[in-house]
Amino acid sequence: MTTPLNFAASDPEAFISKLYREAARVPPNEYRVWALEQLSRVIDFDAAFWGSGNSADIHFHYVCHIGLDEHYAHHLQKTLSINPIRDAVINNLGKPVNMQDVIADEDFYQSQLYRQLFQPYGIERILAAGYFDQDNGLYSLISLYRFERQQVFTEQERHLQERLVFHLVNAASHAFFLHLHAGNVLHTKKHAASAICDLNGCFHEVQPRFVTLLNEYFPNRSSVTLPFAMGKDNSTVQINNLAVSFKAQGELMTVTLRLPGPLDLLSQREAQIVEWVCKGLTFKEVARQLDVAPSTVSNHLYRIYDKIGINSRSELAQLVDSHRQV
Incomplete structure (x- = not known):
């Protein structure tokens, strides 16, 4: 298992400070993985998953992980209907849920869910937390996994994750906005505004002016996704009398709206x-x-x-x- 380092459980304040302090240095498309690696110094785990998506259907449009492969998100999505921790997480947003508090060990290790999803990855213990951001309509799931059955997550670790999940999500948001400013995407021009979206058009970070322009030029839009198709990297198109520019940021896209010029x-x-x-x-x-x-x-x-x-x-x-x- 991961070996905790000094600033870990002894000083979670140092971890929180580092999340925000290093936000400008870590590329935004790498920030979540980096943050999970830092979290492993605070709470001991072997693998972790961080997925975000539309809260209405809890489909993960943007995922990152450590200690897992690229197929895990697909397998997790396919088994959500038989996953008892799902409803527990949704009904207790912001409060981590320990799988052993939802289903008894003897039932869990005999379950279809364990055999289909967790056993192939060597996952024996699960501590999962959900978070809903009302500003962008995104639901995030942060799950921590251990590979040793006897290494149960303690109540102290559950309370620690409860405290830290808020800072993980908000520091990731902070990192994206710092990148927008540092990358000279957000300017003083009042008629331009930007948002960071995944390739499905779900918002991750949004400037208030961006929302104002969408409401004005797309009055019948959905509140959690772009009302138009995602464009190609480094392209600008005109949609509904707005100039819309796209710039890739790893697996995400910076979308900028402005009034057309000459x-x-x-x-x-x-x-x-x-x-x-x-x-x-x-x-x-x-x-x-x-x-x-x-x-x-x-x-x-x-x-x-x-x-x-x-x-x-x-x-x-x-x-x-x-x-x-x-």
Whole structure:
């Protein structure tokens, strides 16, 4: 089993402090695994699962784990209907549930659930906690597992997890928002706002302005998912008179909403020409990139000027610079 380190059970305050202190240093798509590894220094366990999803159906759209394989989430989902700890966790959100308090050992180790889900992974003891975030509509499950049957989770460890699960979830939220600020995604422009979603469109972190824009432009939307399909990485599309940008963050996606600007009127080819011109390429250099004559590039550029209402490269550069800040 995992060997506890010094700052573990003797000082949970140090663990909590580290969760928030290191949030800006750990990449957001790695933060949950990192946090579980830190938790293993506080509560001794062999494997752990952290899944999040829509609270309405408790389907896990985003999962991470340590000591398990990539198929575990699927097996867990398939056996939820026969898992007695499920209802106990849902009915006691924020309070960890010990499997042995839900079902007697002699019944558990003879059960279909044990044979199908836990025994193949060597899991003998389970301590699970659910958490519901009213701001983003996400349900999170954090389960700790031990491989030795005689190593039961104690009441002291259950109370400790109860205290720490709040900080795990909120520190993960804190880490995402720090990343948004540090990555220059959130700007001072009042008409732009961002959210971090999984690939199914479920919210993980949401700026209040993002919700305001969704309510205004998608009045009939669901409250827990994006009202449009997830786009490709580094793409921008117009939906319901909003410019919607997508940027991948590991298995998650940063989605930014803003009111369209003049550059959003450009075609893909025109936007490409603008990018190269603003990088300092000459008409000849751009022409070589596109395999066209320099005069064609010149004609494209002047049509771009006319389309967005400017008259010079300096105005174009200023417009592009302001566009990048939204």
